[in-house]
Amino acid sequence: MSARDYDLEPFWMPFTANRQFKAAPRILVSAKDMHYTAEDGRKILDSTAGLWCVNAGHCREPIVRAIKQQAESLDFAPTFQMGHPGPFRLAQTIAHLAPSDLNHVFFANSGSEAVDSALKIALAYHRVRGEGQRTRLIGRERAYHGVGFGGISVGGMTPNRKVFGAMLPGVDHLPHTHDLEKMAKSRGQPEWGAHLANDLERIVALHDASNIAAVIVEPVQGSTGVVVPPKGYLERLRAICDKHGLLLIFDEVITGFGRLGSAFAADYFGVIPDMITFAKGVTSATVPMGGVIVRKHVYDAFMGGPEGIELFHGYTYSGHPLAAAAGEATLALYHDEELFANAARLAPCFEDAAHSLADIPNVIDVRNIGLMAGIELAPRPGKPGARGYEALVGCFEAGLLTRITGDTLACSPPLIATKAHIDQIFTTIGKVLKAIA
Numbered sequence: 001m002s003a004r005d006y007d008l009e010p011f012w013m014p015f016t017a018n019r020q021f022k023a024a025p026r027i028l029v030s031a032k033d034m035h036y037t038a039e040d041g042r043k044i045l046d047s048t049a050g051l052w053c054v055n056a057g058h059c060r061e062p063i064v065r066a067i068k069q070q071a072e073s074l075d076f077a078p079t080f081q082m083g084h085p086g087p088f089r090l091a092q093t094i095a096h097l098a099p100s101d102l103n104h105v106f107f108a109n110s111g112s113e114a115v116d117s118a119l120k121i122a123l124a125y126h127r128v129r130g131e132g133q134r135t136r137l138i139g140r141e142r143a144y145h146g147v148g149f150g151g152i153s154v155g156g157m158t159p160n161r162k163v164f165g166a167m168l169p170g171v172d173h174l175p176h177t178h179d180l181e182k183m184a185k186s187r188g189q190p191e192w193g194a195h196l197a198n199d200l201e202r203i204v205a206l207h208d209a210s211n212i213a214a215v216i217v218e219p220v221q222g223s224t225g226v227v228v229p230p231k232g233y234l235e236r237l238r239a240i241c242d243k244h245g246l247l248l249i250f251d252e253v254i255t256g257f258g259r260l261g262s263a264f265a266a267d268y269f270g271v272i273p274d275m276i277t278f279a280k281g282v283t284s285a286t287v288p289m290g291g292v293i294v295r296k297h298v299y300d301a302f303m304g305g306p307e308g309i310e311l312f313h314g315y316t317y318s319g320h321p322l323a324a325a326a327g328e329a330t331l332a333l334y335h336d337e338e339l340f341a342n343a344a345r346l347a348p349c350f351e352d353a354a355h356s357l358a359d360i361p362n363v364i365d366v367r368n369i370g371l372m373a374g375i376e377l378a379p380r381p382g383k384p385g386a387r388g389y390e391a392l393v394g395c396f397e398a399g400l401l402t403r404i405t406g407d408t409l410a411c412s413p414p415l416i417a418t419k420a421h422i423d424q425i426f427t428t429i430g431k432v433l434k435a436i437a
């Protein structure tokens, strides 16, 4: 263990058991392509693209160069009543990449801000069209939409909500779609569960459509441990939203930029939402950035409103020059190296490798789509999360970075992965799971 020249105590770590971590820290000091280097010099294979975000691989030279050049030429410029080229160029590229007429982009700095921006746009959209009473927002159980008050209100992960008071009023939730009895160890989209989208009709009947602004879902739930939508589910949500004039928001903070082998999950499933929230992969996580892509009719509604500022919303760093430069370089790299296609090519072997763990003792579910997989472990009696945490630590000791939510391990490697990396990821997890059984 190298001697540290810093104290671990002052940093209040996010989403971390601080006391546990600081007693036995796992410190990463550098990274390149598919690997981190730990402070003891060990190479750690990154099976999670950092936090579902380093889609282009670590410290890629064209992105690093673009950020350096930008920092030297224009460090910051406002985007309130002023402009600079970066965000205009990046918005154009994103609009080209996004499906259908999702062709205007609002920039934020994170997924959480992207979600809150989308929810605010939904409310303001109905208001500018003269339906300002549409204020209710519909989320889903087990959803993760970041940590802003909007995001935790429509979100459905209990620990992220339970100590934070009443949150936004007027929010309702769809049921989640995961049922071990009906779909355990499904490959790709489960056959069972499309009917769960019909619950939206029940919610509409309860509140009346005239009071509902929008429905927000992750097309594939990520943070709760990879829950793949049943076949036909998203299509049905779209149809019900259309029937009642509700905006449909896909939170693609994880699924955006290639995770399923297409630019967006909307392309993959052939279901077009009214807004897409994104973050993470847009810059391959090199510089924080998030945003909302909106369909033409959403943007046009604002542009047909009163003269002057159409949306009183924005962040000092909306379209920050470094983030925009990183975004442009990242999207160029995805294109030049055909990384989305690489993800699509690898997906079948990723699926086979993930499901090779299905019969290991205590593995109660394996689920996957694109380059996302969740491996759910039976909880230790009376100690939920303990087995998952042991797996995380065991994998790290064996040279593999994974991610856990409770007792579910999640894998989402960078899109530059090869078959050999995939084999190594799942062989290592398999060995660790057997060892901690």
Ligand SMILES: Cc1ncc(COP(=O)(O)O)c(C=O)c1O
Residues within 6 Å of the ligand: 109, 110, 111, 112, 113, 115, 144, 145, 146, 147, 218, 222, 223, 251, 252, 253, 254, 279, 280, 290
């Ligand atoms: C679907 C989804 N939305 C929002 C967020 C929040 O993003 P951030 O952590 O950048 O605020 C995440 C983060 O994982 C996410 O998975």
